[in-house]
Amino acid sequence: MVLPRLLGAGVRAAPRGRTVGSAAAAAREHERDGDLSARILSEPLKHSDFFNVKELFSVRSLFNARVHLGHKAGCRHRFMEPYIFGSRLGQDIIDLEQTATHLQLALNFTAHVAFRGGVILFVSRARQFSHLIESMARSCGEYAHTRYFKGGLLTNAPLLLGPQVRLPDLIVFLHTLNNVFEPHVAVRDAAKMNIPTVGIVDTNCNPCLITYPVPGNDDSPPAVQLFCRLFQTAVTRAKEKRRQLEALHRLQGTLGPHPADPATPGAPSPGAQAGLGVGHSP
Amino acid sequence: MYCFCPALALSRPGGSAIECSRLSLASSRGCGDSAVLCFCLAPPSRWSRSPGTAIGGSARDFRPLCLLPVCFRFRCRHSAGSKAPGMAGSRLETVGSIFTRTRDLIRAGVLKEKPLWFDIYNAFPPLREPVFRRPRLRYGKAKSPTQDIFYQEDQIRAKFYSAYGSGPKAFDLFNPNFKSTCQRFVEKFIELQKLGETDEEKLFVEAGKALLAEGVILRRVEKARTEGSQVSRKSESMGVESQTALAENPPLKEVPQAQHLEAPGEESKGLSPP
Numbered sequence: 027m028v029l030p031r032l033l034g035a036g037v038r039a040a041p042r043g044r045t046v047g048s049a050a051a052a053a054r055e056h057e058r059d060g061d062l063s064a065r066i067l068s069e070p071l072k073h074s075d076f077f078n079v080k081e082l083f084s085v086r087s088l089f090n091a092r093v094h095l096g097h098k099a100g101c102r103h104r105f106m107e108p109y110i111f112g113s114r115l116g117q118d119i120i121d122l123e124q125t126a127t128h129l130q131l132a133l134n135f136t137a138h139v140a141f142r143g144g145v146i147l148f149v150s151r152a153r154q155f156s157h158l159i160e161s162m163a164r165s166c167g168e169y170a171h172t173r174y175f176k177g178g179l180l181t182n183a184p185l186l187l188g189p190q191v192r193l194p195d196l197i198v199f200l201h202t203l204n205n206v207f208e209p210h211v212a213v214r215d216a217a218k219m220n221i222p223t224v225g226i227v228d229t230n231c232n233p234c235l236i237t238y239p240v241p242g243n244d245d246s247p248p249a250v251q252l253f254c255r256l257f258q259t260a261v262t263r264a265k266e267k268r269r270q271l272e273a274l275h276r277l278q279g280t281l282g283p284h285p286a287d288p289a290t291p292g293a294p295s296p297g298a299q300a301g302l303g304v305g306h307s308p
Numbered sequence: 309m310y311c312f313c314p315a316l317a318l319s320r321p322g323g324s325a326i327e328c329s330r331l332s333l334a335s336s337r338g339c340g341d342s343a344v345l346c347f348c349l350a351p352p353s354r355w356s357r358s359p360g361t362a363i364g365g366s367a368r369d370f371r372p373l374c375l376l377p378v379c380f381r382f383r384c385r386h387s388a389g390s391k392a393p394g395m396a397g398s399r400l401e402t403v404g405s406i407f408t409r410t411r412d413l414i415r416a417g418v419l420k421e422k423p424l425w426f427d428i429y430n431a432f433p434p435l436r437e438p439v440f441r442r443p444r445l446r447y448g449k450a451k452s453p454t455q456d457i458f459y460q461e462d463q464i465r466a467k468f469y470s471a472y473g474s475g476p477k478a479f480d481l482f483n484p485n486f487k488s489t490c491q492r493f494v495e496k497f498i499e500l501q502k503l504g505e506t507d508e509e510k511l512f513v514e515a516g517k518a519l520l521a522e523g524v525i526l527r528r529v530e531k532a533r534t535e536g537s538q539v540s541r542k543s544e545s546m547g548v549e550s551q552t553a554l555a556e557n558p559p560l561k562e563v564p565q566a567q568h569l570e571a572p573g574e575e576s577k578g579l580s581p582p
Contacts, residue, residue: 071431090484102452104443112457119457131434138428181399195424217401217440220410222425235401237429237438 062275066268070141077141077263079133082256085122088129091252093242094120096229106229109241118229120241132224132238133260136196139222140168140264144195147171148257149212151204155250159200162254166261169194171212175204180215198257199225199236201244226253396420402440407433461494467512468493473529489526493519 070076088094096102096110096118111121139146146168150159156172163170171179176186183191197216202225204210209232216223217235225236226244233239243249396418398409407429413419414426446452468475468490475489496515505511516526 067427071427099454102454104446104452105441107452107454110454112455114457118454128435131432134432135425135428138432139425142424142428144424214401217406217438218399220397220406220423222406222429223438232443234441235438237406238434239436239438 058279062272062279066271066275067142069271070138070267075130075134077134077137077260077267079137079256079260079263080130082133082259083126083129083252085126087252088122088125088242091248092246093125093249093252094122095243095246095249096120101230103230103232105233106227106231106241109227109233110229120229120243125241128238128240129242129256132240133256135222135238136198136224136257137260137264139196140261141268142195143268145169145192146196146198146261147194148198148200149175149210150200151175151210152201152244152250153205154247155200155254158251158254162258166258167265168261175211177211180212180219180221193219194221197221197223199223200250200253202227202231202233202236405438407437461498464494464497465490467508471512471528472526476525476527489519489524492522492524493526 094111096106099113099116099118102110102118106118109121109124111119113119136146148159148163148168148170150156150170150172152172159172160170178186180193183193197212199210199213202210202213207230213223213225213232213235222237223235224238225231225233225240226242227233227236227239228242228244231244233241240253242253396413398413400409403409404412407426410419410423410426414422475493477489479488480486493515496518497511500511500514500518505514519526
């Protein structure tokens with residue numbers, strides 16, 4: 027799947043069709059929009075877990091999904107040793123306490139990127155899960171690339187994809203290795219293009235260049251299904267939160283300096299209920 | 309872009325027309341990966357004087373700033389630039405992390421716009437900075453610090469498997485709460501151990517009996533298999549020894565003698581009863 031072209035490289039709070047009215051009024055509105063968007067963007071960063079991603083999983087649920095099972099000791103990558111709990115009869119067991127911390131950070135980062143309207147690309151080269159990842163990406167409104175990764179897709183994007191292409195703001199690797207057990211080219215290319223990465227690293231993977239590695243099993247179907255579900259929920263939650271906050275701020279803006287009646291029927295009511303702060307499950 | 313004609317710039321606010329136009333041309337092409345060093349021939353006699361002065365002035369005023377031609381442009385590797393109009397970047401994935409590179413580019417003023425992820429990374433940094441490291445091999449006696457996982461029950465399990473082989477029931481891995489025959493045996497063993505027994509062989513037998521009482525039949529691994537394996541092992545070792553030095557002949561002869569010793573013993577046993 028080729029990354030579709032997104033024209034107009036990422037200008038977020040652009041005034042849409044403000045031709046009517048005086049220039050001064052338009053400028054004031056633009057300023058207010060800018061203030062609102064700045065407030066919306068800065069507010070979630072003050073909380074440690076704004077989207078409450080911690081409740082999406084537990085160590086027990088990771089264990090039941092067989093996330094702790096690694097490869098045999100001979101396949102072990104040297105840089106994965108800190109994340110390995112031990113070796114049971116030759117099979118590496120990943121430390122799920124560390125996995126839980128790393129997964130919380132990764133999901134939090136993904137949610138924040140989705141909140142800010144970032145483009146997320148899910149990459150994997152495991153053919154067994156290709157359909158699952160593509161359908162998951164489509165359902166949360168993001169992108170996936172589970173086919174052959176052409177040479178300069180990230181580094182030579184204007185040539186391969188056309189001029190004015192917006193590159194992804196986050197790349198999520200569900201499988202860090204390609205079909206010949208070598209590191210996926212996109213890991214290095216994302217580091218080259220200064221794109222942050224989140225990746226599920228198994229015991230035979232190199233976690234160095236991945237910004238937010240998540241040590242875990244990437245071969246068992248239950249494990250991959252769990253990770254897909256977690257990322258999908260995080261992204262959907264973040265986007266929903268953004269919609270709610272925008273609606274809320276727009277409402278507060280239109281009411282002016284005397285907000286007499288903040289609660290109104292219709293779409294903004296869930297926003298009013300949710301409010302700012304630690305989000306609850308929708 | 310660096311203009312190596314400070315004297316020109318200071319003395320001629322209007323600027324020499326040619327140099328200025330060349331400078332502006334260079335700047336419009338974008339400072340992608342080329343640094344423009346403008347070396348200007350200075351014919352100051354024409355411009356430095358006040359308009360009224362005659363042109364054919366004294367040679368004193370002629371100050372050649374340098375002798376190189378105008379607009380000598382050479383390409384230097386300016387890694388922060390990019391040919392496409394848009395974001396500058398640094399493609400050195402082996403140098404620092406994406407965060408350090410982007411932060412330094414912003415501080416230097418090369419990257420005008422903060423990327424989307426920058427504030428998020430600042431607020432929630434990862435546990436380890438994603439710096440490139442070259443995987444090195446371990447040499448000599450250096451071993452990986454990963455430990456083996458063993459439990460106390462593993463000793464009991466080892467005895468069970470050596471006596472009974474793999475149990476009568478197949479393992480059902482789809483069931484997360486599955487208990488194999490070996491696991492039930494181990495639990496019985498530990499129960500009896502807690503009751504106060506100390507002799508391990510007794511405990512082993514008792515645990516086996518307890519399982520039998522519950523309806524689990526445990527079949528011991530056949531002893532003939534172990535005897536046959538011993539004989540084959542001996543013949544193998546004999547074959548190996550015969551291929552080696554002649555000095556090992558005496559031990560070679562001893563082994564068949566030992567076997568022969570057993571046989572007459574058996575024959576005598578067979579003859580004596582009737």
